[in-house]
Amino acid sequence: xxxxxxxxxxxxxxxxxxxxxxxxxxxxxxxxxxxxxxxxxxxxxxxxxxxxxxxxxxxxxxxxxxxxxxxxxxxxxxxxxxxxxxxxxxxxxxxxxxxxxxxxxxxxxxxxxxxxxxxxxxxxxxxxxxxxxxxxxxxxxxxxxxxxxxxxxxxxxxxxxxxxxxxxxxxxxxxxxxxxxxxxxxxxxxxxxxxxxxxxxxxxxxxxxxxxxxxxxxxxxxxxxxxxxxxxxxxxxxxxxxxxxxxxxxxxxxxxxxxxxxxxxxxxxxxxxxxxxxxxxxxxxxxxxxxxxxxxxxxxxxxxxxxxxxxxxxxxxxxxxxxxxxxxxxxxxxxxxxxxxxxxxxxxxxxxxxxxxxxxxxxxxxxxxxxxxxxxxxxxxxxxxxxxxxxxxxxxxxxxxxxxxxxxxxxxxxxxxxxxxxxxxxxxxxxxxxxxxxxxxxxxxxxxxxxxxxxxxxxxxxxxxxxxxxxxxxxxxxxxxxxxxxxxxxxxxxxxx
Amino acid sequence: xxxxxxxxxxxxxxxxxxxxxxxxxxxxxxxxxxxxxxxxxxxxxxxxxxxxxxxxxxxxxxxxxxxxxxxxxxxxxxxxxxxxxxxxxxxxxxxxxxxxxxxxxxxxxxxxxxxxxxxxxxxxxxxxxxxxxxxxxxxxxxxxxxxxxxxxxxxxxxxxxxxxxxxxxxxxxxxxxxxxxxxxxxxxxxxxxxxxxxxxxxxxxxxxxxxxxxxxxxxxxxxxxxxxxxxxxxxxxxxxxxxxxxxxxxxxxxxxxxxxxxxxxxxxxxxxxxxxxxxxxxxxxxxxxxxxxxxxxxxxxxxxxxxxxxxxxxx
Numbered sequence: 022x023x024x025x026x027x028x029x030x031x032x033x034x035x036x037x038x039x040x041x042x043x044x045x046x047x048x049x050x051x052x053x054x055x056x057x058x059x060x061x062x063x064x065x066x067x068x069x070x071x072x073x074x075x076x077x078x079x080x081x082x083x084x085x086x087x088x089x090x091x092x093x094x095x096x097x098x099x100x101x102x103x104x105x106x107x108x109x110x111x112x113x114x115x116x117x118x119x120x121x122x123x124x125x126x127x128x129x130x131x132x133x134x135x136x137x138x139x140x141x142x143x144x145x146x147x148x149x150x151x152x153x154x155x156x157x158x159x160x161x162x163x164x165x166x167x168x169x170x171x172x173x174x175x176x177x178x179x180x181x182x183x184x185x186x187x188x189x190x191x192x193x194x195x196x197x198x199x200x201x202x203x204x205x206x207x208x209x210x211x212x213x214x215x216x217x218x219x220x221x222x223x224x225x226x227x228x229x230x231x232x233x234x235x236x237x238x239x240x241x242x243x244x245x246x247x248x249x250x251x252x253x254x255x256x257x258x259x260x261x262x263x264x265x266x267x268x269x270x271x272x273x274x275x276x277x278x279x280x281x282x283x284x285x286x287x288x289x290x291x292x293x294x295x296x297x298x299x300x301x302x303x304x305x306x307x308x309x310x311x312x313x314x315x316x317x318x319x320x321x322x323x324x325x326x327x328x329x330x331x332x333x334x335x336x337x338x339x340x341x342x343x344x345x346x347x348x349x350x351x352x353x354x355x356x357x358x359x360x361x362x363x364x365x366x367x368x369x370x371x372x373x374x375x376x377x378x379x380x381x382x383x384x385x386x387x388x389x390x391x392x393x394x395x396x397x398x399x400x401x402x403x404x405x406x407x408x409x410x411x412x413x414x415x416x417x418x419x420x421x422x423x424x425x426x427x428x429x430x431x432x433x434x435x436x437x438x439x440x441x442x443x444x445x446x447x448x449x450x451x452x453x454x455x456x457x458x459x460x461x462x463x464x465x466x467x468x469x470x471x472x473x474x475x476x477x478x479x480x481x482x483x484x485x486x487x488x489x490x491x492x493x494x495x496x497x498x499x500x501x502x503x504x505x506x507x508x509x510x511x512x513x514x515x516x517x518x
Numbered sequence: 519x520x521x522x523x524x525x526x527x528x529x530x531x532x533x534x535x536x537x538x539x540x541x542x543x544x545x546x547x548x549x550x551x552x553x554x555x556x557x558x559x560x561x562x563x564x565x566x567x568x569x570x571x572x573x574x575x576x577x578x579x580x581x582x583x584x585x586x587x588x589x590x591x592x593x594x595x596x597x598x599x600x601x602x603x604x605x606x607x608x609x610x611x612x613x614x615x616x617x618x619x620x621x622x623x624x625x626x627x628x629x630x631x632x633x634x635x636x637x638x639x640x641x642x643x644x645x646x647x648x649x650x651x652x653x654x655x656x657x658x659x660x661x662x663x664x665x666x667x668x669x670x671x672x673x674x675x676x677x678x679x680x681x682x683x684x685x686x687x688x689x690x691x692x693x694x695x696x697x698x699x700x701x702x703x704x705x706x707x708x709x710x711x712x713x714x715x716x717x718x719x720x721x722x723x724x725x726x727x728x729x730x731x732x733x734x735x736x737x738x739x740x741x742x743x744x745x746x747x748x749x750x751x752x753x754x755x756x757x758x759x760x761x762x763x764x765x766x767x768x769x770x771x772x773x774x775x776x777x778x779x780x781x782x783x784x785x786x787x788x789x790x791x792x793x794x795x796x797x798x799x800x801x802x803x804x805x806x807x808x809x810x811x812x813x814x815x816x817x818x819x820x821x822x823x824x825x826x827x828x829x830x831x832x833x
Binding site: 166167168169170174175176190277279280281282283284287288291346348349351352498499500501502503 | 549552553554555642643646715716719721722723724725726727735801802803804805806807808809810
């Protein structure tokens with residue numbers, strides 16, 4: 022029950038492009054593409070969303086069971102082209118006429134013809150012969166050389182390979198090769214009960230546990246047409262903001278640390294620890310797990326506004342000190358700038374989009390509780406590291422202000438709505454959209470008649486935003502990569518499910 | 519070569535080799551305390567060295583003697599400076615070697631050995647670190663020479679012991695424009711040569727931003743211990759030269775045991791203090807963008823040049 026205008030229609034392969042083009046022209050964005058394996062056909066669902074008012078449109082395309090193929094939308098939408106490559110790797114659905122028909126999710130050493138998400142996939146096979154070379158575009162010219170970095174890094178970070186083509190110290194081209202962490206979460210979710218799969222959703226990526234758990238719960242509730250009490254929505258909104266706070270604070274410190282200003286990182290980590298302890302008091306878990314469940318939310322106690330004001334004041338001080346240091350400001354300013362039109366084309370989300378002047382925020386565009394629409398939007402136009410730093414700093418303040426509003430009416434405790442019975446013999450589907458701290462998270466579930474999950478499709482904002490990083494880095498110097506990368510701070514685990 | 523002179527040299531070696539990791543530990547501890555952290559204590563670098571020395575040295579496939587000898591050359595060249603430069607005593611039997619040009623050459627020898635070793639690994643990081651290190655060294659070495667010139671001009675000798683003795687004999691010279699300008703130039707170069715903020719961040723784990731650390735990424739175990747110890751000694755030597763060239767009081771001018779003992783204590787105190795000041799300064803500064811480092815070094819070169827001019831025209 023989210024009050025959104027929802028519609029779904031079946032389209033044929035011939036009319037897909039026209040339908041998608043019309044939606045995109047109408048201001049919709051592609052939020053999710055999910056393939057499904059039905060007994061008689063492969064079914065692809067394209068989910069388009071638009072804000073104010075909240076609208077969601079699903080286009081459904083059926084394709085042949087034995088030779089599944091879809092017309093590519095890559096020319097209309099960049100993210101569509103990536104979703105299609107993902108679908109081809111995991112389901113074997115061929116996007117016809119795709120301009121970049123390379124592997125995306127499965128690296129070249131996975132055997133040809135093995136598709137992890139198909140029902141007959143079986144256990145993962147041994148790595149086979151490489152069926153094509155790992156293609157990296159070689160940049161040629163006098164003095165051009167390559168720096169390969171990763172997938173194993175010096176710090177405690179997730180695996181990802183970066184290939185820099187460099188002249189002197191200037192980056193000509195950067196290619197990020199991710200997808201080293203495929204865990205099969207979507208596959209694991211199949212056949213599970215809605216309550217059971219929550220544990221998986223909560224662990225998609227370590228830091229947005231509330232974001233993913235909530236998006237999942239909203240999707241399940243949407244599928245069941247589940248009436249969730251408004252008080253639960255309030256508690257969920259509180260949890261979501263607490264999650265945003267501790268992650269943004271950690272990022273503010275880490276950005277300073279990456280330009281060698283360690284003292285602010287030490288203090289940001291201290292503030293983060295305060296927030297984590299506050300989280301433990303609020304939910305019993307430092308990372309806020311176990312507090313959101315389908316139909317409701319559970320909170321042991323709520324933070325007081327004086328606690329939050331104290332923390333906000335400390336963050337303001339850290340930000341002021343960072344901006345007051347001319348070296349830090351110099352390192353942030355103009356570094357790895359991303360333009361707004363690039364953000365729109367790529368479909369980047371979250372603070373990355375908002376730092377480039379693109380105001381996307383599911384709290385306002387797709388609210389699950391009316392109060393979250395009162396959030397102050399923080400938008401900058403420069404698109405550089407400084408803008409992403411300032412957007413985070415502004416969002417900390419906006420979060421605290423929103424929490425003040427939410428805490429006026431929120432009461433601790435367990436709030437739960439009764440789950441309605443499914444109509445027997447009917448498979449239902451639902452969508453959940455949540456502004457996680459990193460950006461808009463989208464979940465789409467299909468629940469079979471027996472109440473078990475037939476399909477869970479998860480889109481972490483990292484999937485949408487990763488391609489923006491190499492674009493922003495063109496022309497940046499190599500030693501500025503770490504701070505630029507940190508200013509994006511995208512998830513590898515959330516990207517590769 | 520007298521027995522007392524040899525004792526003086528041995529004392530200097532013991533102070534620099536034994537004290538260098540403690541200096542690094544002290545600087546980390548000062549930084550930790552100022553940042554509000556507990557810190558690992560000043561003995562931690564020694565504990566790290568003990569651990570590394572127990573581990574085998576794993577050398578990358580395809581590397582040659584250049585890689586193997588890099589740490590040894592760095593260590594040995596720094597050891598020579600530690601033995602002959604007037605840190606504790608000016609009455610060294612190796613006095614003739616303690617020449618300004620010889621010192622700068624020895625420092626550069628260690629740098630070059632490590633950059634070649636970085637290139638020898640054939641990895642992108644080694645080459646990247648070496649390229650950056652050479653860029654900085656090429657800009658820093660002339661400044662060291664110029665600053666030294668300004669100091670040697672007034673005593674008419676490029677021998678370090680003579681410079682120190684000259685300053686001791688005429689203390690007012692420390693406040694002369696030439697010396698002050700040279701001190702500024704020297705300070706900047708020491709920061710660059712020692713790989714400290716704002717030029718290089720010794721505490722970073724980010725491969726792509728590294729300079730010194732990028733060159734030595736492939737070293738492990740005993741090899742790494744030698745590199746770490748030699749780098750700490752290099753820092754000690756650079757700070758030791760700075761304090762003794764500009765604030766030489768406390769240096770023993772004889773090899774009498776009591777004088778050596780007192781001079782050792784004073785030297786440790788001075789270098790420790792300078793290290794603490796440097797660490798404090800580092801808390802308040804962030805790392806400069808790589809392309810701004812040449813501006814910093816060009817500025818220090820200008821100070822060096824002014825110092826030389828001043829020593830001739832204002833003396």
